[in-house]
Amino acid sequence: MATRVRKSYKFAFRSALFIAIILTIALWAFVWFSKMAEIQLLSISLFFIVVFLTSFILIQIRLEKYIYRRIKQIYDDVSLLESSSFTSGSVTTDMKTLTEEIEKFAKDKKIEIDTLKIREEYRKDFLGNISHELKTPLFTVQGYILTLLDGALEDKSVRKKYLQRAQKGVDRLIYIIKDLDLITKLEVGDLNLERSNFDIIELIQNVFDLLEIKAGKKKISLTFDMNYDTPIYVFGDRDKIQQVVSNLIVNSIKYGHRSGTTEVSIENLIRNKVIIRITDNGEGMSEEHVPRIFERFYRVDKSGSRKEGGSGLGLSIVKHIIEAHGEKIYVESVLDVGSEFSFTLEKADPNIELGTVSEKNN
Ligand SMILES: Nc1ncnc2c1ncn2[C@@H]1O[C@H](COP(=O)(O)OP(=O)(O)OP(=O)(O)O)[C@@H](O)[C@H]1O
Ligand SMILES: [Mg+2]
Numbered sequence: 001m002a003t004r005v006r007k008s009y010k011f012a013f014r015s016a017l018f019i020a021i022i023l024t025i026a027l028w029a030f031v032w033f034s035k036m037a038e039i040q041l042l043s044i045s046l047f048f049i050v051v052f053l054t055s056f057i058l059i060q061i062r063l064e065k066y067i068y069r070r071i072k073q074i075y076d077d078v079s080l081l082e083s084s085s086f087t088s089g090s091v092t093t094d095m096k097t098l099t100e101e102i103e104k105f106a107k108d109k110k111i112e113i114d115t116l117k118i119r120e121e122y123r124k125d126f127l128g129n130i131s132h133e134l135k136t137p138l139f140t141v142q143g144y145i146l147t148l149l150d151g152a153l154e155d156k157s158v159r160k161k162y163l164q165r166a167q168k169g170v171d172r173l174i175y176i177i178k179d180l181d182l183i184t185k186l187e188v189g190d191l192n193l194e195r196s197n198f199d200i201i202e203l204i205q206n207v208f209d210l211l212e213i214k215a216g217k218k219k220i221s222l223t224f225d226m227n228y229d230t231p232i233y234v235f236g237d238r239d240k241i242q243q244v245v246s247n248l249i250v251n252s253i254k255y256g257h258r259s260g261t262t263e264v265s266i267e268n269l270i271r272n273k274v275i276i277r278i279t280d281n282g283e284g285m286s287e288e289h290v291p292r293i294f295e296r297f298y299r300v301d302k303s304g305s306r307k308e309g310g311s312g313l314g315l316s317i318v319k320h321i322i323e324a325h326g327e328k329i330y331v332e333s334v335l336d337v338g339s340e341f342s343f344t345l346e347k348a349d350p351n352i353e354l355g356t357v358s359e360k361n362n
Contacts, residue, residue: 023047198233
């Protein structure tokens with residue numbers, strides 16, 4: 001290790017000065033009391049200078065050797081920890097700089113440790129959530145299979161029903177795994193966005209048609225806020241945006257009151273952006289939940305007796321997709337009044353032919 005030594009002479013200078021003053025006074029007093037000789041100012045001054053210089057040099061050399069050895073040891077130990085904040089190659093015996101460096105080092109380490117702790121908590125939470133989500137459908141499937149093996153297979157009246165229920169459990173497992181897979185891809189930025197120009201009105205109408213039966217079961221009407229007679233072209237990944245719209249509308253149905261309404265509006269925002277709003281008059285949520293609903297696995301109703309069995313991944317996927325497009329998503333919600341989710345999209349550039357642009361999102 002190439003070592004550059006930064007010295008501090010202050011300490012040695014002051015110590016030497018003290019020693020020289022004290023010894024000179026002592027000598028002067030000794031000479032004066034013992035009346036050995038006339039006090040000569042010149043020899044006293046000479047004595048002072050010699051003592052000062054000798055002390056200074058000795059203290060400086062000794063200190064440097066002593067402190068340097070100790071501090072070098074510290075530097076070496078710290079570089080064993082592969083500290084990036086400790087500048088290898090420069091050893092200082094200057095206490096002020098050293099203290100500053102050590103403080104900075106400790107602060108950096110603390111930040112590093114805190115980040116690791118948060119990550120560790122997150123990892124534990126995440127694993128706990130996954131196993132919890134997978135457990136329920138897996139036990140359902142296992143239960144039906146065991147019942148069938150235990151004899152229900154012979155009973156024609158129930159075997160189909162049990163197999164269908166087991167199938168539902170498997171579907172649920174596949175659904176969760178697919179969501180997790182998508183989230184992982186979105187998080188590592190490994191998702192290909194296949195951007196193209198498409199009509200957002202048509203896409204929303206498609207989603208309405210697909211979810212009509214689901215909404216009908218709760219007598220929820222899916223509508224636009226007005227008649228959109230002309231297409232509104234936007235630029236994005238059509239399938240992913242369809243998933244966003246679908247997730248948001250499914251939520252508005254799941255958390256909507258019976259006979260409620262889900263309304264979608266599309267407005268011009270700024271020159272090249274539109275904002276799509278999905279508003280419901282459902283159960284809404286209280287203020288404290290709003291900042292957290294985009295977290296993975298976050299659900300307002302955490303009880304196992306949820307009537308709407310989601311895994312809490314839907315909105316997290318929605319947010320990732322919107323952010324992968326470089327756009328923004330907003331939410332406003334009032335408990336027992338309703339919620340409004342809105343997101344921005346880029347308007348299609350009329351100068352670009354309707355084609356597909358493939359790009360890596362990261
Ligand atoms: N429109 C809404 N009205 C009221 N609450 C909502 C609405 N949308 C989402 N939430 C709340 O936010 C939580 C998270 O929603 P998210 O879509 O991420 O999960 P989920 O619907 O429970 O499950 P998943 O979508 O993965 O099947 C929901 O559990 C619900 O409590
Ligand atoms: Mg959902």
